[in-house]
Amino acid sequence: MIHTQAVTHTTRAELVRLEADARALRLPVTGSARARPRGFQRSRLRGRGMTFAEVREYQPGDDIRTIDWRVTARRQSPHAKIYEEERERPVLLIADLGDTLFFASTGAYKQVRCAQATALLAWLALGSGDQVGGLVFNNTELETLKPARRKKAVVRLLDALDRLQHQPSAPPVQPVPDARLDRALQEARHAARTGSRVFIVSDFMAITDQTVPLLAGLSRHNSVTALRIQDPLEASLPERGQFSVASPSGPITFDAGNPAFRRAWQEKTGAHELRLEDTFRRAGMPWLTLSTAQPPAEALLGLIGAGGRLL
Template sequence: METTELLKKVRQIEIKTRGLSRNIFAGQYHTAFKGRGMAFSEVREYQFGDDVRDIDWNVTARHHKPYIKVFEEERELTVMLLIDVSGSRNFGAVGESKKEVITEIAATLAFSAIQNNDKIGVIFFSDQIEKFIPPKKGKKHILYIIRELIDFQPEHTGTNLSLVLEYLTNAIKKRCTAFFISDFITEENFKNALSIANRKHDVVAVQVYDKRETELPNVGLMKMQDSERGEEKWIDTSSKRVRDTYSQWWSQRQSRVLDAARKSRVDITAIATDENYVLALMNLFKHRG
């Protein structure tokens, strides 16, 4: 994308998503993600009603009377965006393309994070780790992230969800909130990696899909292409058996994704490209608040 066109697109995304995060999400985001960790603050003398599990036995032994550790919520969070840049993100038959919707959702979350004084970083992934942007604060950093969301060109087209979850677990040492944004089109079993990542971090899954992906239209012979492997084949969509088989495939794959999230205790929201992602994100925040 040419520089002037890219800057214009960045500005459009900034105006739209910064307004959304300031006017709509500020309170919900803060309530949903504030102080997920607890930081040691001070010690003080034990008072009636304090939790005995908070007693600092070393200080108690020195002073010959009980003292407890006082903790406070960590207000500053680190937020990571895990962005799927595999080939399937370019699909868009109903509404905007998945890439466009993912970009707007990620930008909205990024502006919400800096308004909450949080650091924000990004991991772009396909079946490889394509790019890692370390978490920082500030508007300049956010605009750099938006430029990359719009214009980043991955080297690979496949998908490996477990790989990016393992990378998150190993690369980010301090507990963070991680928004895992993907269409989750994969036959891979990533539940184990998701469970491990969510034990260390606070993982939230955001699925972006196109409604045309959920069922085949009855339009006769249709050439379909696997956007991740490049394979093409003709299928007869006038066959009810073919359409039913495809719908069954989608339902089973979707059930596996939701089951992986449920068993890993990860909140997930599914957003179609022609739906209002603002409403979906607000419902997600309210659920966590």
Template structure:
């Protein structure tokens, strides 16, 4: 991609996603993702109904009048985006690839984070850690993340979500909010997800395409696995073949949702032909 084309693409995504953050998600994001705890702010005179456990006895003794400590939410968060860049994300039949949708979702979350003065970092993963961008603040940093989302080319095409979760858990020492953006074709991540969610606040965003849920009856079709590169011919005119594939999708999707629930992880699914704004709003409201 040439420099001028890249700048134009980055600008288009910035305008769209920053606008969503400013006008739609600002309040919802703040409410949905809390700070790490409460920090001391000031003392004030005791008022009827105040919790006696918050009385500042040193100030009270010195002024001979009851005073209480006032606390406020420690707002600043560290937000991590774990982005699946395996081969299966280079797929889409509804005008957009899964990778394009993931890029816009990631950019929207990034702008929402910096509006709340949060740090934002990113991990690109396949079946290994492809790239780690440490959390920082500021518009310049966000634009760097968007450029990477657009241009990054992974070395590997397979998927290992567990490896990404283990890396994130060890790389980020303090508790953070971590969005895992993937199609979750890999279903071997349950143990790693449970462990990571004990230390961090994990949120799963599943991106999929309509054509992954069912195969249209168009005769013999040559299919290639984007991750293993295996090629096979499939007779899509066969109702048995289509039904077998449909059941596989339902079972895989159900198994993934069960893993999220058992692990205590908030999650939402977004199709490439759907409005991801509604999905994110639904997620924020559930929290």
């Protein structure tokens, strides 16, 4: 029997120490090292954290969505609105610490990788002069933190990440369908100022039929990226062996070599993978997969642009 030795939870102090890792990520690196991670698909950015600068005549290469139709009609020639990037941009971090993230077969539990990725993004945003806020939630609680350009705002976010984790000593949780992600997305539409940079860190096990319109609505006026936390077992089972892994409802034991179990597992994970890809595609947003097997810092490199600012 193989038992997992994955790290079950993280602490506020450990998340504070990730500020040093964020500083290292912001250092200049070669273009190849900044290459987009596999699986990260860009969509057109919405909102962009831009402010209006002027209206001028439309020029070849301008985005057709920037045409000012009122000015165009008045002057009888195409005119476009020109925007410039805000120096200070709101970054909203949505962190899912629901019960399905209390799981891993290796490395660290999903909730740990979620907290680490969220903390790194917060430190990166603050280091670039952006405002940092967030929504941290589990199955029963949701904490909203208004964006601010102060270290205290990041520390409050880290406090919430620490407090809302499922603790190893907590009683087992019975798995029931829940709409925790949808509730957080509804709240995010009120919390996100137009032009915000939004990251959703989750395993996306709680998606429903309402998730697509909620994601699409959030993406309409903001630049939204999904960071999906995945365990290697969800991607591919070992060829053989008996395994015992933790979950919020207690230990799960299975025989990876059992043909019936393998078929059922592959059907379930394959169906979820297709549904997830369809959800992101229909919402028109990019996504990136983070593994429980490795710390998220390297995977986040592809989200960092010139000067160390989040793209």
